[in-house]
Amino acid sequence: MFKIQELREIIKLVDASSIDEFVYENDGAKLKLKKNNGVVMEVAVPKKEAAPVVQQTAVAAPAAAEAPKAIEVKTEEKTASVNVNDSSLHKITSPMVGTFYQSPSPDAPAYVKAGDKVSPDTIVCIVEAMKLFNEIEAEIKGEIVEVLVQDGQLVEYGQPLFVVKPE
Incomplete structure (x- = not known):
């Protein structure tokens, strides 16, 4: 096994x-x-x-050869608007490989969005792995500056999901 x-x-x-x-x-x-x-x-x-x-x-990355390039361009545009490498900002990362979900169900609103205040125990998303839905907490007090991944996107271990401005 x-x-x-x-x-x-x-x-x-x-x-x-x-x-x-x-x-x-x-x-x-x-x-x-x-x-x-x-x-x-x-x-x-x-x-x-x-x-x-x-x-x-x-869900994995799109099979079309052009789709990943479009995703990379969007990421570059986002990083241009907010400097994600700013040392004063904190990144909430994925603790596992899985599928990112921004809400508890498809018809429910997102747990958090840019501009929302979070505390260390605030649930910010769900990462589903092997049919287990794992609630991810902010682990820091601050304000969500940016959501770095899209709903339903496959995420890797250690991949940044959110950028938070600590209080």
């Missing part, structure tokens, strides 16, 4: 590579990843172990 950390590392490596499909079999367990229309993970375990089949579907 695969360990969660091993699965996360494999997903990161496949996501960072140029391959579209990855299959790995070991002792009757099978791992299959595809990223042409998103990341799909299937883990099949031999029937004698009586473990469930685990599936994960997450």
Whole structure:
């Protein structure tokens, strides 16, 4: 059986590579990843172990070659308006690889937006990983200056999600 950390590392490596499909079999367990229309993970375990089949579907970067360039341009425009590298600003980063959600449900308003005041225990977003929805707290008192990712976007471990001006 695969360990969660091993699965996360494999997903990161496949996501960072140029391959579209990855299959790995070991002792009757099978791992299959595809990223042409998103990341799909299937883990099949031999029937004698009586473990469930685990599936994960997450949105990956668009498959079109031009789409990533458009995203990079938007990021550059945002960094031009707010200097994200300013040492007086704090970045709230993702504690895991997963999918970023700005609200608790699609029809609910965002937890926070630019200009909102936050305290250390304020929930700012959800990062979904392996069907677990993890609430991310601000961990600092201040004002949200900018949201750096879009709703439904795949985020990496340590990737900045928000820029906060500490009080």
